[in-house]
Amino acid sequence: VLVMVLAPTGYFGPISARIRGLFVQHTRTGNPLVDSVAEHQATRDEMYYQYFHMGCWLTPIGFLAMFVNPTDAKWFSIAYTVASVYFSRKMIRLILILGPAAAVCSGIAYEIILTWAFGEITADDDENVSEKPSVVAKGGTPQKKTKAKKTRSAIENWSAFKELKQTYDENPGGRKAAAMAMILLVSLNTIYYWGHSHRMAENLSNPSIMVLVRGQDGHPVMIDDFREAYWWLRDNTPQDARVMSWWDYGYQINGIANRTTIADGNTWNHEHIALLGKSFVLPVKKSHRIVRHLADYVLVWSTRHGGMWGDDIAKSPHMARIGGSVYKDINPNDFYQDEKGNPSPMMRKSLIWTLVNYRLNPQVPAFKENTFEEVHTSKNRMVRIYKVLKISKKSKKYCKQGLGYKAWYEGKPLLQAYPPGLAEILAEKEDFAQLEDFNRKDNKKKDKEVQQGGEEADDEGDSEED
Numbered sequence: 001v002l003v004m005v006l007a008p009t010g011y012f013g014p015i016s017a018r019i020r021g022l023f024v025q026h027t028r029t030g031n032p033l034v035d036s037v038a039e040h041q042a043t044r045d046e047m048y049y050q051y052f053h054m055g056c057w058l059t060p061i062g063f064l065a066m067f068v069n070p071t072d073a074k075w076f077s078i079a080y081t082v083a084s085v086y087f088s089r090k091m092i093r094l095i096l097i098l099g100p101a102a103a104v105c106s107g108i109a110y111e112i113i114l115t116w117a118f119g120e121i122t123a124d125d126d127e128n129v130s131e132k133p134s135v136v137a138k139g140g141t142p143q144k145k146t147k148a149k150k151t152r153s154a155i156e157n158w159s160a161f162k163e164l165k166q167t168y169d170e171n172p173g174g175r176k177a178a179a180m181a182m183i184l185l186v187s188l189n190t191i192y193y194w195g196h197s198h199r200m201a202e203n204l205s206n207p208s209i210m211v212l213v214r215g216q217d218g219h220p221v222m223i224d225d226f227r228e229a230y231w232w233l234r235d236n237t238p239q240d241a242r243v244m245s246w247w248d249y250g251y252q253i254n255g256i257a258n259r260t261t262i263a264d265g266n267t268w269n270h271e272h273i274a275l276l277g278k279s280f281v282l283p284v285k286k287s288h289r290i291v292r293h294l295a296d297y298v299l300v301w302s303t304r305h306g307g308m309w310g311d312d313i314a315k316s317p318h319m320a321r322i323g324g325s326v327y328k329d330i331n332p333n334d335f336y337q338d339e340k341g342n343p344s345p346m347m348r349k350s351l352i353w354t355l356v357n358y359r360l361n362p363q364v365p366a367f368k369e370n371t372f373e374e375v376h377t378s379k380n381r382m383v384r385i386y387k388v389l390k391i392s393k394k395s396k397k398y399c400k401q402g403l404g405y406k407a408w409y410e411g412k413p414l415l416q417a418y419p420p421g422l423a424e425i426l427a428e429k430e431d432f433a434q435l436e437d438f439n440r441k442d443n444k445k446k447d448k449e450v451q452q453g454g455e456e457a458d459d460e461g462d463s464e465e466d
Helices: 002-009 045-052 055-065 072-090 092-122 159-169 172-205 225-236 247-257 270-281 284-291 312-324 345-349 351-357 393-400 403-409 420-426 444-457
Strands: 211-214 220-223 242-244 297-301 372-377 383-388
Touching: 045 055, 045 092, 055 072, 055 092, 072 092, 092 172, 225 247, 225 297, 225 372, 225 383, 247 297, 270 284, 270 312, 270 351, 284 351, 284 420, 297 351, 312 351, 345 351, 351 383, 393 403, 393 420
Parallel strands: 242 297
Antiparallel strands: 211 220, 297 383, 372 383
């Protein structure tokens, strides 16, 4: 009743994009930031076998068996299994919720198979033969049908089923052979599942930033580029250095390199991630005008040069879509690679394309003067680090004094959370109207006032002493 009263007042906001992703295709939630997360993709069929192995064929058996003589506990398990199967199909990260249902259903299937199999093996042949097709009461009158018999399905009266059942009843030797084969099959699968589980546990327990692969000669090779790059930052940059990267690596940089990052997995601020995306997809010179106010170093993943293609170039279309959702001068449709892997003109000129391919692709030109300088490329060319040249010292001082954080904490206009030198850039944004932002306040008027006062502080032409 309380919900019915409060709902028309707008007290409850609409469901978030992440929840909408459970009921629509993950690339159609309306939020490009949510759509870009790999864990939100639909679960591939092969992943079920990878995680559940023999549970893939045991679970359906156990699930159907629960409809026989159902109880409240069975109905609950049926409902949970149906719900978990549905949601596990929608998102990779939700495959875990299917684990309890698969375990219950597989256990029921195990019990049915092994009880029947051992029963057939241990029973005498005479006991296995069905002697009487029906039960007749004293005096030749058939007994009244029990409740269980009344509920039998019509399939038992089907002639083909009767013939099959008669063949089954009259062949105890065949049943014993089938029972032994079933026990052997279940046992072999269980042994293999034991080894599979330990291999999976070992793979999932390995550090995600260290990858064990096989070299061309078959010997194991440890790819350690990521840890190497983070330790390079830790050992070769000032403690107050700010590192800009795509948000995927923010926590790793902060935790392993112990350096401040511009963004991390806490992606609640859509507009901030959009500014980051815009910085990466703009041409080098235009991007430098933004980056010099935010960071001292830029880190990118360039794993394509080491044989792994899921690097920042692969993620860059998401950067364009997220950036274009807030900054309308970014057209994500112009940012792409064709079927042969050739970049569009916009991608070819972008900062992210240049950072990943500089010096490793002869078609990529050198950086313009006073923009970026390469300072580290990992052993297998999978991670690259660049120093930002001609950084704005005014902006760095603003951040170091915590003025931006104080402004945000005190609820001041949003633009004050950034250095004044970015006011003109930030004035171009149109806040992304997420459906779940039902408590959002309109700060555009206040932002405009701050932008007018900050234009004078934009030190794009400042000297090194600023």
